[in-house]
Amino acid sequence: MGVIIPILLFVCLATLVLAAPRLPALREQRRTRAIGNVLISCHGFTARPSFTASRIALPGPPFHYGSAQRLTDQVAGTLEGLPVTSAGYSCRYNGSSHFYGIALVTLPLPVDAAEVRHEPAFHSVRVVEPIPDSRVQTGVARFDADYEAYGRDAHHGQSTLSAAGVGELLAAPEPFSWRADGTQLLLWRSGGWSSAASLLGCVRAASSAVTSSLGNGTGIQFVRPTR
DSSP, X not given: OTTHHHHHHHHHHHHXXXXXXXXXXXXXXXXXXXXXXXXXXXXXXXXXOOEEGGGOOOOSTTSSSOEEEEEEEEEEEEETTEEEEEEEEEEEETTEEEEXXXXXXXXXXXXXXXXXXXXXXXXXXXXXXXXXXXXXOOSOHHHHHHOEEEOSOTTOHHHHXXXXXXXXXXTSSSOOEEEEEEEEEEEEEETOOSOHHHHHHHHHHHHXXXXXXXXXXSSSOXXXXXX
């Protein structure tokens, strides 16, 4: 008995050490699965198959680091006429699991590239964070203090994001990051969203920020295909 107890304690400690880095990601994944179920039951979304991230054709954060990359709990539907896919994204780095909530919106026409970041997708001196060109200032102090915005012209931040667009982002249920390029608008949030309502509110904020900034001349513009 005197030998068994130390062995059991050692096994418990080893299990705790091995499991601890995975526990937060597991909780976040369960919450994202619950959000997907709400989108299906209350908002007309449908489930889609999960697959490995080798099929992800989207460059940049949060897909720029880690191994064992997977998209899970995918559901697809529409929000105010725009096709939306919600999913959980996970990867492993340095023995720990990392989780993000992502949402991909298909825009009706392609737009110029623009990006807004609330926080770095991952904090590590060993992982190079891809930084877009042309950091812009919108002129809204609260927004410029909490977010990093990138657009086509670093000298025309107020055109890249209109005042209405900045207001939409500041009024979002939770802070998040997004990137628009072509017809794709990608949203991501470390740890995922807190609820289905929050996710949908953030999708509305990002899509409104893009559309409200159209027509400003130097900012986000619809790129009409040439014949």
